[in-house]
Amino acid sequence: MKQCSVCSKPAVYHVTVLKNGDVKELHFCEMHFHDYMEKPQAKSPEEAFVESLLPDSDLDERAAEDEQLICPNCGISYREFREKGRFGCPHDYETFRERLLPLLENIHNDTVHHGKSPKRAPLDSGNQLRLIQLRRDLTRSVEREEYEQAASIRDEIQKIETELENSDSE
Structure with missing residues (x-):
């Protein structure tokens, strides 16, 4: 789902602007769409509206932040998520948490999810993760030849696996 070009709310209106062979897509929430429709179009529709709400530096800053916010696991940027509407992996929920909470x-x-959970889902998906x-x-520890650290990690893995096996047998 696309976000409003002005704020972080979900976009419900999508406008395509054609000017001098350039195609620009604008995405607006309910409130900003009505503001956009009421503004006189002195410059291009996008420039006139967006400039009236936010200075250019704020827009550039936000776009740069979206590009720099990247999941360390799958490598998807927040901008890519906004464009595609799909995550690359489950870790994206934590990586993009600050931006997702207002959206959700x-x-x-x-x-918070209050609905049903799949019956086949592991009881403790936090431990699985x-x-x-x-x-x-x-x-990584073994590759770096950090054997003491590797041994403590191995012990922790065995402990969690034992907990999971015990919870499955109950």
């Missing part, structure tokens, strides 16, 4: 609140009126991270850390 606007869409769902809440930031922790195992994945620990195994990656273990591999």
